[in-house]
Amino acid sequence: MKSKLVVGILILILAACQKETISMGTGESQTFYVDSNGASMRVLVEGNLISHVFLIFVHGGPGSSSLPYNTEYISQHLENKYGIVYLDQRNAGASQGNFNGSGLNLTQMTTDLRNIILVIKKRYGDDSRIFLLGHSFGGLLTASYLTTYYIDGMVNGWLFVDGSHNYPLNDTLTREKLLNTGNEQIYLKKHVKEWQEIVTWCNDHPGNFTLDQSHQMESFAGAAETYIDEVTQIDPVASNMGLALKEQWPLTSMLMNYLYTSNAAFIKDLYKTSFSSQLKRVKVPTLLLFGEYDFTCPLGLGDDIFNRIGTLDVSMGISYKSGHEMMFQDPEFFCREVAGFIELHR
Amino acid sequence: MKSIKIFLSLIFALSAAMGFSQNPDSANLPKKPINIKLCYNSTLIYGGARAGAEFQVKAVSASRIRKSGRESFYVKELLIGPTLSWYHHPGFHDNVYLTICSIWRRTKSTCFFTEFSPEIGYSRTFLGGTTYLVNGSGRVSVEKLAGYNYAFLSIGEGFGYDFSKSKSLPLMICLKINMMAMYPYNSTLYLRPAMEAGFIYKLRDEK
Numbered sequence: 001m002k003s004k005l006v007v008g009i010l011i012l013i014l015a016a017c018q019k020e021t022i023s024m025g026t027g028e029s030q031t032f033y034v035d036s037n038g039a040s041m042r043v044l045v046e047g048n049l050i051s052h053v054f055l056i057f058v059h060g061g062p063g064s065s066s067l068p069y070n071t072e073y074i075s076q077h078l079e080n081k082y083g084i085v086y087l088d089q090r091n092a093g094a095s096q097g098n099f100n101g102s103g104l105n106l107t108q109m110t111t112d113l114r115n116i117i118l119v120i121k122k123r124y125g126d127d128s129r130i131f132l133l134g135h136s137f138g139g140l141l142t143a144s145y146l147t148t149y150y151i152d153g154m155v156n157g158w159l160f161v162d163g164s165h166n167y168p169l170n171d172t173l174t175r176e177k178l179l180n181t182g183n184e185q186i187y188l189k190k191h192v193k194e195w196q197e198i199v200t201w202c203n204d205h206p207g208n209f210t211l212d213q214s215h216q217m218e219s220f221a222g223a224a225e226t227y228i229d230e231v232t233q234i235d236p237v238a239s240n241m242g243l244a245l246k247e248q249w250p251l252t253s254m255l256m257n258y259l260y261t262s263n264a265a266f267i268k269d270l271y272k273t274s275f276s277s278q279l280k281r282v283k284v285p286t287l288l289l290f291g292e293y294d295f296t297c298p299l300g301l302g303d304d305i306f307n308r309i310g311t312l313d314v315s316m317g318i319s320y321k322s323g324h325e326m327m328f329q330d331p332e333f334f335c336r337e338v339a340g341f342i343e344l345h346r
Numbered sequence: 347m348k349s350i351k352i353f354l355s356l357i358f359a360l361s362a363a364m365g366f367s368q369n370p371d372s373a374n375l376p377k378k379p380i381n382i383k384l385c386y387n388s389t390l391i392y393g394g395a396r397a398g399a400e401f402q403v404k405a406v407s408a409s410r411i412r413k414s415g416r417e418s419f420y421v422k423e424l425l426i427g428p429t430l431s432w433y434h435h436p437g438f439h440d441n442v443y444l445t446i447c448s449i450w451r452r453t454k455s456t457c458f459f460t461e462f463s464p465e466i467g468y469s470r471t472f473l474g475g476t477t478y479l480v481n482g483s484g485r486v487s488v489e490k491l492a493g494y495n496y497a498f499l500s501i502g503e504g505f506g507y508d509f510s511k512s513k514s515l516p517l518m519i520c521l522k523i524n525m526m527a528m529y530p531y532n533s534t535l536y537l538r539p540a541m542e543a544g545f546i547y548k549l550r551d552e553k
Contacts, residue, residue, distance in 0.1 A: 031437040031475040035489055039532070040473055044437070091532045094438050096473065098494050101533035115480035122478070122486040245391070250438045252538050253531075260534040 022123060024049045028083070034119050036112045038100035039090035043116060046070065046086070047079030053129045053346050054120055055159075055338070056085040058113065060136025062270075063261030065093030065254050068240055069135075069327060070247060077335035082342060083124070087116060089141070091261045094250045105266045106273065110144045117154050129346050131157040133338070136297060136324065139163015140273060147278035157345045158286045159338060162324050164297045165305060166274040171209045173300040174217050175202050178224055181295070191227040198224060214271050221295035225323030231293045232321050232329040239328065276304055285313040287341040291322035291329065315341075378402045379551050385520070385544025387431050394433030394441075396542050400425040400449060418455060425449040429465065433540070436474060443469035443498050443526075457511040461504050461522070469498040469528050496528035496536070506546070516548035 022030070026048045033040045044067070045054070055078065059066045066086035078084055088095045090112055091104050113132075121128055132155050134142030143165035146158055164170040182199040186192050198220045205213055225231050244251060286309055290299035302316050317337045322329035379402040387396035403424045409417050426449070432442045445467030453459035470493060477492030504522025509515035521543045528536040 033473045033475050033477040033492065035477055035479045035492065040477060040492060040494075042437075042475070095532070096439065096471065096494060097532045098496075099530045099533050104533075118480050118484050119478045119486055248392075248436055248438070250435060251390075253438070253536060256534050256536055257532055260532060 024124070026050055026080075032119070032123070033096075034112070034116050036090070036115045037103045037108055039095055039097040039103060039112070041090055041112060041116065042088045042094040042096075043119070044070070044086040045083050045120075046075070047084045048081055049083045049124065051082050051346075052125065052127055053082040053131070053342060054085050054124065055082050055131045055133055055342065056087055056116070056120075058087060058132060058134045058138035058142050059089065059092070060138050060163075061092060061258070061261060062089065062109075062137050062264075062267070063092050063258040065249075065257075067093060067247060067249050067254070068236075068243065070243065071239075071328070071331070073331040074327065074335065077331070078338060081339060085116075085120065087113075091264070092257050093254050095257065096253070101260075101264065104261065104264050106141070106144055106270065109141055110148050113141060113145045114149055114152070114154075121154065129156045130154055131159060131342055131345075133159040133161060134163045135161045135327070136163055137270075139165055139297065139301075140167070140270070140275070143275040143279070143282075146282045146284065147275050150281040150283065155284055157341060158282065158284050159289065159341060160286065160302070160305065161289045161334070162291055162294050162297050162322075162326055164301055165279070166276045166301065167214075167271045168274060169276065169304060170297060170301060171214050171217060171271075172207065173298040174221050174295055175205070175207075175209075176300075177295050177298045178202050178217070178220055181224065181228075181293075185227065190229070194223070194227055211268055211271050218296060222324070224295045225291075225293050228293045228323070230321055231291075231323050234325065234328045276308055279305060279308040280310040282309050283311050285341070285345045286311060286315075287337065288314065288316040289326060289334065289337055290316070290318055291324060291326050292318050292320045293323045294326075296324040313345075377550065379405075380549045381425070381427075381518075382547045382549050383427075383429070383520075383544065384547070385522075385542040387433055387540060387542050389433045389435065389526075389538050389540040392433050392435040394431065396429060396431040396544070398427055398429030398431075398447065400427040400447075400546070420455065421453045423449075423451045423453070425451060429467075438474045439471040439493065440474065441469055441471045443467055445498060445500065453508055453511070457508045459506050459508055459518070461502075461506070461520075463500075463502045463504070463522070463524075465498070465500040465502070465524075467498045469496040470494075471496070494531075496531060498526065498528055500524045500526040500540075502542075504542075510548055510551060516551060518546040518548070520544060520546055 028049045029046045031044050057066045057069045132142045179202040182195040185195045288302040290302050319326050319330040319333045327334045381400040383398045385396040387394040405423045407421050409419045429445050429447050434440050445465040447465040449463040451461040472493040477489040479487050479489045502522045502524035506520030508518045524540045526538050
């Protein structure tokens with residue numbers, strides 16, 4: 001009798017886990033997973049699904065999560081118009097798996113992204129309009145996707161936000177920007193001690209950067225934007241705490257995934273990766289958005305894409321009060337530019 | 347499919363263990379205490395349940411002299427038993443885990459007790475949403491009962507009150523904090539704090 005009861009309860013639990021009705025309303029919130037080579041990637045779709053327009057946030061890191069993008073402002077200004085897809089890449093955020101470290105590489109992640117787009121088309125209809133938004137490392141991943149699957153024609157637009165498609169060029173531009181801005185700020189007697197350390201380091205390291213030096217520059221770049229008066233400063237802990245509770249973030253999963261992925265072996269391959277020479281394959285309309293004070297991914301990267309991409313339908317927008325996190329530092333500009341671009345190309 | 351069979355086998359094994367007292371052979375065994383535990387199991391803010399049995403392996407009565415000169419008496423017990431637990435984290439996963447638990451419990455003469463309990467076992471998660479599989483040719487299908495198997499470890503510290511000593515009720519209440527670990531989770535370790543609060547029913551007390 002007891003064993004029947006236990007099994008009965010278990011069957012009810014399991015049935016509840018998998019039951020879902022796909023509805024297409026204006027204020028939807030749906031979670032599903034996409035299995036790909038040992039990883040189950042979590043996909044949260046929120047907003048107006050009647051639009052049949054889906055904007056996929058491809059997060060940075062690697063190893064962070066798309067969940068922090070799901071802010072109140074983005075809910076009110078983008079989710080009301082489109083379906084916003086918050087995707088957690090493999091070994092990141094709420095994505096799950098067993099021994100899958102061997103699949104953690106850019107080629108597999110590019111295949112994963114294609115699989116996720118296929119699932120969105122299958123789930124919401126082939127007439128769904130797909131826009132890819134790559135932020136930071138997501139820029140590299142979306143560049144990889146668009147230069148690999150360029151004949152698929154499944155994507156209707158590329159939004160490149162404070163991203164990087166060429167890590168060696170990225171390092172050169174970051175050093176250049178740190179050096180130039182640092183000297184200006186020292187002249188203006190602002191944060192002299194901090195800038196002096198950065199400028200000295202940059203003068204001592206002119207090029208041919210090692211991975212450690214690249215990481216050091218990334219660390220300087222993150223700190224540098226906090227020394228600029230014009231940049232809107234955000235407190236990530238304070239701004240995410242409420243969101244984490246409301247959206248039921250799996251915090252320990254996000255932390256453990258981040259610790260693993262940010263130190264994974266494929267990081268060594270990434271820092272030499274470049275898609276500049278392949279950009280002529282990209283024919284989809286493209287919007288490049290950069291923060292004027294983004295030292296991590298300077299806007300010179302946008303110039304490189306602008307000059308090399310295989311479409312004339314490319315434009316660039318610059319936020320003058322943001323650094324590397326435009327969607328949080330200048331959300332009005334970000335949402336206005338994103339919505340304007342989608343309306344033009346949906 | 348294989349993992350589901352293993353999982354169901356473990357469930358039946360636990361059920362058999364919980365029905366231990368009804369086994370006719372048990373009459374030949376020493377009459378040691380058996381407890382049944384039922385708890386609310388919460389991981390951060392996500393609810394669940396926990397049920398298990400505790401079989402006493404040994405018990406020692408002891409006393410010690412306090413600084414004040416008063417002598418305090420206590421009972422130290424070692425209990426072992428299976429526990430089946432579950433929590434539900436919406437949109438993330440449901441986790442069902444079956445463990446063997448060792449409990450070192452120390453009950454004072456005031457009827458309050460503290461305990462320390464390491465657990466080892468098996469965890470099966472069920473992903474918190476429909477799971478799609480895409481094959482090499484781009485064909486999309488839905489995967490049933492998608493989730494993962496993990497080795498499971500947990501360490502817990504708790505306290506409670508034993509009503510059987512003060513009011514002759516065969517009941518204890520307990521509150522415990524556990525830190526659970528699952529492996530291999532995305533090639534690394536998954537940690538998660540949990541809290542349990544509930545009752546321990548003394549199915550058979552000391553003879």
